[in-house]
Amino acid sequence: MYSTKRTIFAAAALAFSLNTGTSLAFDQGDLIKQLDEPLTVVFIPKVIHPWYEVVAAGAEQVAKELGTEGIEVNVIWDSPPQADVADHNRRIETNIGRKPDGLAVSCLDPATNVQLLGEAVAADVNVITFDTFCSEDFDFVGHKGDAQDGADLAKFLAEKIGETGKVGILAGSLTATNHAARVKGFKEAIAQYPNIEIVFEQPDDDNLEKAVSLTENALQANPDLKGIFGANASNPIGAARAIQNAGKAGDVVIVGMDDLPETLQFIEDGVIAGVKAQRQWEIGYWAVKYLVAKNQNHTIPHVHATGSQILTKDLLVK
Amino acid sequence: MSAPSTENLSRNAPFAWIGRFRRWEASGVLVALLVLFIALSFATPAFLSQYNLSVVARQASFVGLIALGQTLVLLIGGIDLSVGAAAALSAIFGSLLLTQTGIHPYAVLPITAAFGFGLGCINGFFVAVLRLNPFIVTLASWEIFAGATLVITKGYPIRPLGEQFRVFGQGTIAGIPVPVVIFIAAGAILTYLLARTRFGRNIYAVGGNRDAAELVGIRAWRVEFIVFGLAGMFAALAGILYASRMDSGQPSVGEGWLMGAITAAIIGGTSLKGGQGTIVGTIFGALLMAVLANGIVLMNVSGYWERVIIGIVVLVAILVDLMRRR
Numbered sequence: 001m002y003s004t005k006r007t008i009f010a011a012a013a014l015a016f017s018l019n020t021g022t023s024l025a026f027d028q029g030d031l032i033k034q035l036d037e038p039l040t041v042v043f044i045p046k047v048i049h050p051w052y053e054v055v056a057a058g059a060e061q062v063a064k065e066l067g068t069e070g071i072e073v074n075v076i077w078d079s080p081p082q083a084d085v086a087d088h089n090r091r092i093e094t095n096i097g098r099k100p101d102g103l104a105v106s107c108l109d110p111a112t113n114v115q116l117l118g119e120a121v122a123a124d125v126n127v128i129t130f131d132t133f134c135s136e137d138f139d140f141v142g143h144k145g146d147a148q149d150g151a152d153l154a155k156f157l158a159e160k161i162g163e164t165g166k167v168g169i170l171a172g173s174l175t176a177t178n179h180a181a182r183v184k185g186f187k188e189a190i191a192q193y194p195n196i197e198i199v200f201e202q203p204d205d206d207n208l209e210k211a212v213s214l215t216e217n218a219l220q221a222n223p224d225l226k227g228i229f230g231a232n233a234s235n236p237i238g239a240a241r242a243i244q245n246a247g248k249a250g251d252v253v254i255v256g257m258d259d260l261p262e263t264l265q266f267i268e269d270g271v272i273a274g275v276k277a278q279r280q281w282e283i284g285y286w287a288v289k290y291l292v293a294k295n296q297n298h299t300i301p302h303v304h305a306t307g308s309q310i311l312t313k314d315l316l317v318k
Numbered sequence: 319m320s321a322p323s324t325e326n327l328s329r330n331a332p333f334a335w336i337g338r339f340r341r342w343e344a345s346g347v348l349v350a351l352l353v354l355f356i357a358l359s360f361a362t363p364a365f366l367s368q369y370n371l372s373v374v375a376r377q378a379s380f381v382g383l384i385a386l387g388q389t390l391v392l393l394i395g396g397i398d399l400s401v402g403a404a405a406a407l408s409a410i411f412g413s414l415l416l417t418q419t420g421i422h423p424y425a426v427l428p429i430t431a432a433f434g435f436g437l438g439c440i441n442g443f444f445v446a447v448l449r450l451n452p453f454i455v456t457l458a459s460w461e462i463f464a465g466a467t468l469v470i471t472k473g474y475p476i477r478p479l480g481e482q483f484r485v486f487g488q489g490t491i492a493g494i495p496v497p498v499v500i501f502i503a504a505g506a507i508l509t510y511l512l513a514r515t516r517f518g519r520n521i522y523a524v525g526g527n528r529d530a531a532e533l534v535g536i537r538a539w540r541v542e543f544i545v546f547g548l549a550g551m552f553a554a555l556a557g558i559l560y561a562s563r564m565d566s567g568q569p570s571v572g573e574g575w576l577m578g579a580i581t582a583a584i585i586g587g588t589s590l591k592g593g594q595g596t597i598v599g600t601i602f603g604a605l606l607m608a609v610l611a612n613g614i615v616l617m618n619v620s621g622y623w624e625r626v627i628i629g630i631v632v633l634v635a636i637l638v639d640l641m642r643r644r
Contacts, residue, residue, distance in 0.1 A: 076618050077620075084570075084573050085568060085571050086572075086575065097364055097369045111475035112565075116564075
């Protein structure tokens with residue numbers, strides 16, 4: 001009896017020493033999971049919009065690159081035809097059900113999206129938020145400095161109009177928090193210039209036609225308008241069309257967001273003075289890369305700020 | 319309704335059954351629903367998962383509740399464009415009630431429903447008492463309700479609504495999501511109401527021929543007034559249940575629900591001219607729309623094509639309905 005016990009003890013001790021032996025040679029690379037099955041990554045943007053086409057191009061590029069490394073990634077875009085909160089949430093819910101390897105969501109309505117993204121995480125779906133930041137609970141790839149963008153554009157606009165005169169704001173959609181943050185940043189920065197007066201601020205609902213008519217009305221009411229700030233991608237274009245039709249191109253300084261093709265054309269033609277462009281190609285690229293990395297058991301940065309820059313005619317010529 | 323061939327058919331029991339089914343307003347949408355359901359079951363394994371089915375049913379319930387109210391309005395020959403905005407405004411009202419007054423969470427549901435009934439009665443007053451065109455009246459109230467929501471909230475959601483309140487949107491009864499239970503229960507009550515009560519028969523009478531209904535002593539304005547109130551009430555129920563589901567009173571929530579509700583009613587066999595339609599058809603219609611939308615996501619149909627497909631399905635449903643009537 002005693003001897004048996006001793007043998008077992010000895011065997012256990014031997015096993016233990018062997019075990020420590022291997023753990024000394026612990027290879028961190030073993031923690032990385034090999035991927036032998038194709039991965040599915042689903043993107044849910046806020047709405048069908050040309051802006052996301054550039055994100056998609058970045059996502060496609062990284063999928064191609066990973067393909068050459070032997071990792072097959074299917075990127076699926078599930079885009080709401082209209083920016084409708086209920087429809088957007090329905091898509092998130094449905095996609096949790098099919099358990100993709102990665103789910104990238106641009107928050108349309110942070111409050112309700114957070115609830116569903118929490119449910120996705122609870123169901124073991126790898127979640128990343130992109131484009132619009134909604135909560136510290138989830139990893140994020142994109143541009144977070146909305147208020148800063150507004151402030152930067154305010155300074156840029158103030159310089160262009162010689163720090164004096166009347167300016168107007170196309171405020172975007174009242175329910176979009178990023179639009180609201182840009183407007184807030186813009187107004188706070190403009191407040192530093194005592195000779196600049198904000199004469200109108202109207203929501204255009206991210207609707208180009210509405211931005212055109214609002215700008216036309218603003219010109220009627222204020223023939224001496226010096227500048228217009230647009231809080232999203234569509235309203236600088238709307239403002240530019242209205243200003244060009246009124247024959248006032250160059251007299252009214254237009255600043256706004258993003259680098260859609262028509263915006264770039266207007267910048268080249270000198271109708272739009274400058275826009276803050278987000279680097280959304282990068283957003284798509286890194287979102288896919290990080291979601292694949294999550295599947296491999298890598299740790300990824302909690303927030304990857306992709307930044308933004310002011311695009312002007314001078315920059316485009318280069 | 320009864321064609322001469324009915325009597326021939328009734329001699330042969332199985333054929334009579336088929337004939338009755340064919341003449342039933344909801345038959346077309348039921349067949350479409352079954353075909354789609356079976357096709358999706360084979361096409362994608364994710365469709366039949368319990369999670370997915372409960373998600374689809376719950377999604378159908380929100381639009382479905384609104385569609386129930388819309389069906390009543392369509393039955394009297396009217397239309398209510400303000401339901402989506404009424405849902406959002408009621409959800410905000412309920413959320414404020416919950417967060418500002420410390421009222422018991424269970425009391426919020428009936429009070430919000432009553433609030434919605436009141437909103438609907440505003441429409442009812444203009445349509446039934448002042449005899450204005452329902453399209454124009456509800457177009458105006460749509461703007462007013464949606465605007466009031468933004469005035470109150472400035473676009474910001476009201477959250478969180480609290481643990482206890484979430485049971486309405488997130489809880490289940492015997493494995494079935496609570497909104498689905500409420501939707502089915504409401505559907506059952508309305509079906510009974512329409513088929514077995516004088517109020518129900520009056521709705522069909524007013525919708526079929528208002529003047530004739532008044533001649534036989536039905537007070538048409540009262541029927542219309544109550545129906546618009548009910549439409550507001552169902553909108554409020556959908557709105558507050560969705561708020562509970564999302565734990566957030568959401569100012570922009572009802573925007574997409576109006577067309578979904580009208581579509582559900584129409585593909586369920588409800589006529590835009592009034593007097594014709596069933597609640598069961600609307601329930602199937604709402605389910606069909608939800609299953610279709612779910613299938614589009616699961617089958618990876620491009621978002622660009624989605625609305626085209628939904629439009630085609632609506633057209634097919636109307637064509638099937640046309641063939642049934644001839």
